[in-house]
Amino acid sequence: MSDEEARSSSAPLDIIAESLQRERRRAGLSLTEVAKRAGVAKSTLSQLEAGTGNPSVETLWALGVALDVPFSRLVERPGPRVQIIRAGEGPVLPSDHARFTGTLLSSGRPNTRRDLYLVTVEPGATRHAEPHIAGSIEHVVVSTGNLRCGPCQEPIVLAPGDYANFPGDEPHVYEALEPGTTAVLVMEHI
Amino acid sequence: MSDEEARSSSAPLDIIAESLQRERRRAGLSLTEVAKRAGVAKSTLSQLEAGTGNPSVETLWALGVALDVPFSRLVERPGPRVQIIRAGEGPVLPSDHARFTGTLLSSGRPNTRRDLYLVTVEPGATRHAEPHIAGSIEHVVVSTGNLRCGPCQEPIVLAPGDYANFPGDEPHVYEALEPGTTAVLVMEHI
DNA sequence: CCGAGGCGTTCGTCAAGCTGAACGCTGAGA
DNA sequence: TCTCAGCGTTCAGCTTGACGAACGCCTCGG
Numbered sequence: 001m002s003d004e005e006a007r008s009s010s011a012p013l014d015i016i017a018e019s020l021q022r023e024r025r026r027a028g029l030s031l032t033e034v035a036k037r038a039g040v041a042k043s044t045l046s047q048l049e050a051g052t053g054n055p056s057v058e059t060l061w062a063l064g065v066a067l068d069v070p071f072s073r074l075v076e077r078p079g080p081r082v083q084i085i086r087a088g089e090g091p092v093l094p095s096d097h098a099r100f101t102g103t104l105l106s107s108g109r110p111n112t113r114r115d116l117y118l119v120t121v122e123p124g125a126t127r128h129a130e131p132h133i134a135g136s137i138e139h140v141v142v143s144t145g146n147l148r149c150g151p152c153q154e155p156i157v158l159a160p161g162d163y164a165n166f167p168g169d170e171p172h173v174y175e176a177l178e179p180g181t182t183a184v185l186v187m188e189h190i
Numbered sequence: 191m192s193d194e195e196a197r198s199s200s201a202p203l204d205i206i207a208e209s210l211q212r213e214r215r216r217a218g219l220s221l222t223e224v225a226k227r228a229g230v231a232k233s234t235l236s237q238l239e240a241g242t243g244n245p246s247v248e249t250l251w252a253l254g255v256a257l258d259v260p261f262s263r264l265v266e267r268p269g270p271r272v273q274i275i276r277a278g279e280g281p282v283l284p285s286d287h288a289r290f291t292g293t294l295l296s297s298g299r300p301n302t303r304r305d306l307y308l309v310t311v312e313p314g315a316t317r318h319a320e321p322h323i324a325g326s327i328e329h330v331v332v333s334t335g336n337l338r339c340g341p342c343q344e345p346i347v348l349a350p351g352d353y354a355n356f357p358g359d360e361p362h363v364y365e366a367l368e369p370g371t372t373a374v375l376v377m378e379h380i
Numbered sequence: 381c382c383g384a385g386g387c388g389t390t391c392g393t394c395a396a397g398c399t400g401a402a403c404g405c406t407g408a409g410a
Numbered sequence: 411t412c413t414c415a416g417c418g419t420t421c422a423g424c425t426t427g428a429c430g431a432a433c434g435c436c437t438c439g440g
Contacts, residue, residue: 012251012261031388041429046389053427054246056397057265061202071202072262075247116329116376118351139306141374143333143350160333161308161372182351184331184374186306221418231399236419243397246427 012075016060017051019074023067024049038066117185121147121176128152129172136168137188145181149174158183202265206250207241209264213257214239228256307375311337311366318342319362326358327378335371339364348373 024034031049035042040059047053048063055063064071121127140149142158149164150156152171156164166172168187214224221239225232230249237243238253245253254261311317330339332348339354340346342361346354356362358377 012247016247030386032386042388043390043430044428047427050389054248056244056246056427057202057206057250058244059428060247071265075261116331116353118331118353141306141308141333143331143372143374163306163308182333184333186376220416222416232418233400233420234398237397240419246397249398 013054014051015077016055016074017049018077020045020063020067021049023069023073027067029067034063034066038062115187117187119174119183119185121145121174121181121183122179123176123181126173126175129168129174137165138168138172139163139165139186139188141184143182143184145179146177147174147181147183148177149183203244204241205267206245206264207239208267210235210253210257211239213259213263217257219257224253224256228252305377307377309364309373309375311335311364311371311373312369313366313371316363316365319358319364327355328358328362329353329355329376329378331374333372333374335369336367337364337371337373338367339373 024031027034029037031045032042035045038045038059039062044053044055044059045063048055048059060074061071064074140147140158141163142160144160146157146159148155148157150166150172152173155173155175156166157177158164214221217224219227221235222232225235228235228249229252234243234245234249235253238245238249250264251261254264257264330337330348331353332350334350336350337348338345339348340356340362342363345363345365346356347367348354
C-alpha cells in the first residue's frame with residue numbers, strides 16, 4: 001500500500017483513531033469533555049484521534065472507561081448489519097457421521113470470537129469432536145429432543161430448554177437420545 | 191487493597207502481564223524467541239511479564255501477532271469452565287409484558303461481549319425492545335413456534351430452525367405468531 | 381458589533397517506554 | 411570438569427508519549 005490510503009484496515013493505530021472518534025461522537029461528548037473524564041490531556045486525545053501517536057495501555061484504558069466501552073471495542077473494527085438463514089440453508093459442517101449435521105449460522109472472520117451453529121443429531125452414533133483451538137468454549141441450548149454432550153469424561157444430558165457450556169479445547173461428545181434432536185451451538189473462541 | 195496481593199483482577203497491566211506469560215508458555219516459546227519474532231527488545235518483554243511498564247499499543251500488538259492470539263486476548267481475563275442451567279432455571283429478564291420471558295444463560299462481566307438468552311414469547315403482545323448499547327447485534331434461532339422479530343421498520347418472520355441477526359442498538363420487536371414460541375438469543379456486544 | 385466561552389489543534393518541556401549491551405544462571409556435550 | 415549456547419534479568423541512553431499553555435476558530439448573547 002502506497003501511503004495514506006488503503007490503510008483503512010491493518011494498522012492498529014488507525015483503528016484506534018477511528019474507534020475513539022466514533023465512540024466519542026456517539027456518546028455526544030466533546031473531545032475536551034472525554035479528556036477531562038479520562039484524566040488525560042486533551043492534546044493527547046487529539047493526537048490519538050488524528051492517528052498520530054501510539055498510546056500506552058493505561059491511556060487507552062482510561063479512555064475506554066470514560067467512553068464506557070469495553071477495551072476491545074477500541075482496538076477492533078466493526079462489522080456488517082443483517083442476515084437471515086432459513087432452516088435447511090447455510091453451509092453444513094462436514095461430519096464423519098451422517099447422523100450429525102451442523103449448520104454454520106454466523107461466523108466472524110479469522111480473528112473473530114464466536115461461531116453460531118444449528119446442529120441436528122440422530123440417535124445411534126456418538127460424535128466425538130476433536131478439540132478446537134485453545135480457549136474455546138461451547139455453549140449449547142437444546143431445542144428439541146434430548147442430547148448428551150460435554151467433555152468425554154463428564155458428559156451431561158440436556159432436555160429442551162436446557163443450557164450448558166463446557167471447554168471446546170478438549171475432546172468432547174455429542175449424542176442424541178431421541179430422534180430429531182436439535183440444538184443451538186455457540187462456539188466461542190474467547 | 192494493600193499492595194501486591196488481591197490485585198489479581200483490576201489493573202490492566204497485571205492482566206497483560208499474566209496473559210503475556212500464559213500465552214507464551216502455552217505456545218512453548220522462550221521469552222527471547224517471542225521478543226525476536228515480535229521485533230521488540232527482550233528487556234521490554236521481560237518487564238511487561240513482570241508487570242512493570244505500560245506498553246504502547248504498537249508493542250502489545252506486535253506481541254499479539256508474534257503469539258498468534260487476538261489482541262483482546264491479552265487485555266482480558268480468562269473465564270470459568272463448566273455451567274449448566276436447566277430449563278426454567280436461571281435469572282429471568284425483567285419484562286414489561288408477561289408474555290415475554292428472557293432467561294439469561296450466559297453472560298460475562300461488564301466488559302464481556304456476548305450474552306446468551308433463552309426467550310419464550312406468547313402471542314398477543316408485541317415486545318418493543320429499546321436499543322441496547324451501540325454496536326450490539328442480536329442473533330436469533332427459533333426453536334419452536336413462529337417469531338416475528340427484527341428492527342421495527344423491517345421485521346422478519348422466522349420458523350423453527352430459522353436464523354437471523356440484526357442490529358440491537360436500534361428499536362426492535364419480538365412477537366410470537368403461535369403459542370409456545372421459544373428461541374435462542376445471542377446478544378453480541380462486539 | 382464585539383466580547384465571552386467553548387471547541388479542537390499546535391507547541392515546548394518533562395517523564396517514561398523502548399532499546400542494546402552486559403550480567404548471572406542453567407544444562408548439554410566434548 | 412570445562413566450555414558454550416541459550417535463558418531471563420538488570421542497567422544507561424535515546425527516543426517518544428503525555429502534559430499544560432497558548433493559539434485560532436466558531437457561536438452565542440449583550
